[in-house]
Amino acid sequence: MIEQLKDIPVFSSLSDNSFHEFSNYMECVQYPKGTTIIxxxxxEPYFYVLKSGIARAYSDGENQQITFWFGQKGDVLFSFNSYINNSTGYENIELLENCSLIRIRLTDLFSLYNRHLEIANWGRKIAEQELIATERRLIDRAFKGAAERYQEFITxxxxxxxxVALKHIASYLGVTQVTLSRIRASYK
Amino acid sequence: MIEQLKDIPVFSSLSDNSFHEFSNYMECVQYPKGTTIIxxxxxEPYFYVLKSGIARAYSDGENQQITFWFGQKGDVLFSFNSYINNSTGYENIELLENCSLIRIRLTDLFSLYNRHLEIANWGRKIAEQELIATERRLIDRAFKGAAERYQEFITxxxxxxxxVALKHIASYLGVTQVTLSRIRASYK
DNA sequence: GGTAACATTTTACAAATGTTAAAAAATGAA
DNA sequence: TTCATTTTTTAACATTTGTAAAATGTTACC
Structure with missing residues (x-):
C-alpha cells in the first residue's frame, strides 16, 4: 500500500532508503467531499499529499471568501502558517471531492528534517517549487488581463x-464571478 | 570581516560550526547604484545577501516593467529560476543604491546543501520564508484595495x-503611477 | 544659475471591473 | 419527476483604474 506511493512524483526524488524511512511515518486517510481538513x-498537525480528488485553499474576508490555491492528485497540502511558523494563519483547505490522502505528522516530519540530509533537501525543494509557482502567479496578474489568465487556466x-465551481475559479483568477461570466460569454 | 556577518539575521540560526563552513565560500562585493546584478x-551563478543598500526585482513586459520585490539590508537576493530550476527566468535585479553584498556561488551552496544537514535546513527555511511572504502578498491583493496596500507599505x-521612486512602488503595489498619485493626493 | 533628464502630479476621457438584483440554468435530494 | 437549492448568467448602473498628454517638481551636472 505504502510502497506504491513512491510513484507519486513528489516522492520520486527520494532514494529507496529515504523513502522507506519516510514511509514509516506515513498514514493513508480518506475524507468525504466538503471536509475542511485545514x-x-x-x-494543524499534519502535512498531506493528495492521492486523489481535488481541494482548494481559501481565506475568509469580511464580505467575501477568496480561493487562492487548488490541489490535485500528487500535490502537497498543508497550512503554511502551521508548517512554517507553528502558528495559526489565514488558510482553510476544503476538499471539493472525496479524497484519498497520505499524511505525516509535522512533528515527525520536522524530526526527519533534523536527522536526514536527503529529506531535509526534499523539504527544501517542496518549498522552492511552491515559491516559484506563487511568484509566477503574482507576476502574471500584473502582466495579463483577466481574460488571458482565464485562457491559461483552461489550458x-x-x-x-x-x-470546480466557477465561483471558486473566479476568485482564484482575481475577479468577481460576474466578470468571469462576461469573459466566458465573450468566447461564444 | 566575514565573522561579523554572523550578526546578519539570516545567518543567526546557524551554529558556529556551520557558519564557519559556510563562510569559507563567502565573498564580499560592492556594486554601484544602477548595477543590474541579476x-x-x-x-546567474551567485546567491547574494544584501549588507547595505536597496535593490529591486523587476520583470519586463511589452509596454511596461513591473517591480515585484524590494530588498533591504539583511535580505537574500537571487534569481529564483537560476537557483531553483537552473534556468533563465523573468527576473532582473537592479541595485537602487550603492550596495555591499555577500555572495556565494550556487554550485558551492548546492554542494553545502548536499553535505550539511544544518545548511540544508537553513536553505529550506529561506525558501519557506520567501514563500509565506509571497503568498501573503497575493492574498492581500484580493482583500485590500490599492489605498490600503499603500498605507500598509508605508508602515x-x-x-x-x-x-525608492514612486513609479517602482506603484508597480509593486499593483497599480499605475497615476493611481498611486491619486491615492496619495487623497490623504492631503 | 541654467539646462537637460527624469519623476511626479494633474486633467480629461476611456475601458475594465465591481455591485446589486433578477432571471435562467444546473444540481441534488426526496 | 418535482421541488428546493445552488450556481451561473445577464442587465443596468456605479466605481475604480487605466491611458495619454500636459504641467509641475526634482535632480544632477556643466
Missing part, C-alpha cells in the same frame, strides 16, 4: 475547469 | 518610501 484558526488546468 | 536572460517599509 482550519485557519488552528495550528494548464483542464481538469479543474471541469470539476 | 539578468532575466542569464543563468511596514518606511525606509523604502523614502528611498
Amino acid at each position: 482550519h485557519a484558526d488552528k495550528v 494548464q488546468s483542464p481538469e479543474l475547469i471541469k470539476r | 539578468h532575466a536572460d542569464k543563468v 511596514q517599509s518606511p525606509e523604502l518610501i523614502k528611498r
Whole structure:
C-alpha cells in the first residue's frame, strides 16, 4: 500500500532508503467531499499529499471568501502558517471531492528534517517549487488581463475547469464571478 | 570581516560550526547604484545577501516593467529560476543604491546543501520564508484595495518610501503611477 | 544659475471591473 | 419527476483604474 506511493512524483526524488524511512511515518486517510481538513484558526498537525480528488485553499474576508490555491492528485497540502511558523494563519483547505490522502505528522516530519540530509533537501525543494509557482502567479496578474489568465487556466488546468465551481475559479483568477461570466460569454 | 556577518539575521540560526563552513565560500562585493546584478536572460551563478543598500526585482513586459520585490539590508537576493530550476527566468535585479553584498556561488551552496544537514535546513527555511511572504502578498491583493496596500507599505517599509521612486512602488503595489498619485493626493 | 533628464502630479476621457438584483440554468435530494 | 437549492448568467448602473498628454517638481551636472 505504502510502497506504491513512491510513484507519486513528489516522492520520486527520494532514494529507496529515504523513502522507506519516510514511509514509516506515513498514514493513508480518506475524507468525504466538503471536509475542511485545514482550519485557519488552528495550528494543524499534519502535512498531506493528495492521492486523489481535488481541494482548494481559501481565506475568509469580511464580505467575501477568496480561493487562492487548488490541489490535485500528487500535490502537497498543508497550512503554511502551521508548517512554517507553528502558528495559526489565514488558510482553510476544503476538499471539493472525496479524497484519498497520505499524511505525516509535522512533528515527525520536522524530526526527519533534523536527522536526514536527503529529506531535509526534499523539504527544501517542496518549498522552492511552491515559491516559484506563487511568484509566477503574482507576476502574471500584473502582466495579463483577466481574460488571458482565464485562457491559461483552461489550458494548464483542464481538469479543474471541469470539476470546480466557477465561483471558486473566479476568485482564484482575481475577479468577481460576474466578470468571469462576461469573459466566458465573450468566447461564444 | 566575514565573522561579523554572523550578526546578519539570516545567518543567526546557524551554529558556529556551520557558519564557519559556510563562510569559507563567502565573498564580499560592492556594486554601484544602477548595477543590474541579476539578468532575466542569464543563468546567474551567485546567491547574494544584501549588507547595505536597496535593490529591486523587476520583470519586463511589452509596454511596461513591473517591480515585484524590494530588498533591504539583511535580505537574500537571487534569481529564483537560476537557483531553483537552473534556468533563465523573468527576473532582473537592479541595485537602487550603492550596495555591499555577500555572495556565494550556487554550485558551492548546492554542494553545502548536499553535505550539511544544518545548511540544508537553513536553505529550506529561506525558501519557506520567501514563500509565506509571497503568498501573503497575493492574498492581500484580493482583500485590500490599492489605498490600503499603500498605507500598509508605508508602515511596514518606511525606509523604502523614502528611498525608492514612486513609479517602482506603484508597480509593486499593483497599480499605475497615476493611481498611486491619486491615492496619495487623497490623504492631503 | 541654467539646462537637460527624469519623476511626479494633474486633467480629461476611456475601458475594465465591481455591485446589486433578477432571471435562467444546473444540481441534488426526496 | 418535482421541488428546493445552488450556481451561473445577464442587465443596468456605479466605481475604480487605466491611458495619454500636459504641467509641475526634482535632480544632477556643466
